[in-house]
Amino acid sequence: MRQHLIELVLFSTYAELRAERARSYLGLIWWVLEPAMQMGAYWLLFGLILKTGGPDYLPMLLIGLTVWQWMKSCVTHGGYAIWTNLPLIRQVQLPPLVFPLVQMFADTIKFLYIFGLLLVILWCIGYPPNTAYFALPLVFVAVFLVAAGAGFVVSAVVPLLPDLRFVIEQVLTVVMFLSGVVFSLKSVPSPMREVLELNPIAVLMEATRGILLRGEWPNVVGLTKVSVISIAACMIGMTVVARLAPRYPKLAT
């Protein structure tokens, strides 16, 4: 049973990526073009017009938006997955968690593809590889856990209250601005800066930038705290999904 579910999740992830590539004329190019256009907009605003970005603004922005886009996609795509698959849930007995997991894995593969390109860009603009790169998998696991924890909780509740989608989009925009994704928290005056640095996403942004731009090893205590909180969120989300699972096939269409 467990092996069958693993096969189902893996093949569904492959199918999702194949289908997404086939849905548009430019296919895989959109995976890069879409975040690049978003980066261009922020760079124009903060880097050129407001000139508040600072000397390393472009690489900082590239890293921040690449990681944030991965997290946001996991939360939204994974979070809406049970709701969008309700017709399927009414026809077949499958654990509902399969659906968010497929979306999160697909978004993770897209992220790794984009992250590879990001590394090449960083090397070309003067940020060469360093030994702290070995810590990247740890940071990525923590990022995935944060996103999965939030995604599972959202996925459990949205089928019951689909209107929450409109709130979630706005909340995510606020979280992005409070996490130092498009600007450095170092430019925020105390004591607000110390408050913002308590945000787990800000910790992960800072850890990723420290590794890639300055060759700094991440703060293990901070990463551990973030991971523990995220694992707790994952377990809460999975428990809520399991509890609500019998209700999903009975919801109104």
Added chain:
Amino acid sequence: MSDVLIELENVGIAFDAQRRVGGARFWALDDVTVSLRRGERLGVIGRNGAGKSTLLRVVAGILQPDRGRVRRAPVSCQLLSLALGFTPHLSGRDNAILSGLMLGLRRRDIVARLTAIKDFCELGDFFEQPIAAYSSGMVMRLAFSVAIQVEPDVLLIDEVLAVGDAEFQEKSGTALRERMGEGHTVVLVSHDEQQIATLCDRVLWIEHGKSVLEGDRDVVFEAYHRDLHLSGAPA
């Protein structure tokens, strides 16, 4: 009693009638009691909206009862669902694998049966093309060819006995009747009384979500027809 695979006792299923907070619920199944024994072919009859399809989904384990009890032996039950998980931009081959996985098959089993699926659906080179390019008839051919590969302990069929054009209907109908005749345990929901009379040993009649009568098919059909005649409803 050890031959009883699934037993429903006074089972009720309520659905949300509206998508709103505090919205009303309606009871699609109100009070159904039935048991299914190994090797038995049970037909389910009743008017439209009686709860026949809901009952199948309870037996399949998709719906959990809101009242009453379901007891089941450790057996696999699968609803014969067509085109489960089909994705337009994927090839026939990939959709066959995806749908087979959703129907509970292991990947190695589906891959081993891909040649049989391709031969059965007679799609030729289209099997490697995205199904977005298929006609609806071609999609149903592929869907049936995948679904017929599944061999659960209990096969649940909701009206799907034959699909496609006349020639493929003959082929798919024959394949399914062969499957039902192989000693499998089957629950069949159909409006076609002739099919139920031919294929089933026992019949359950449900009405307004309640089991009215269960037993020998001739006895149940006689009572059902008498009721239809009295109420003046079309058969």
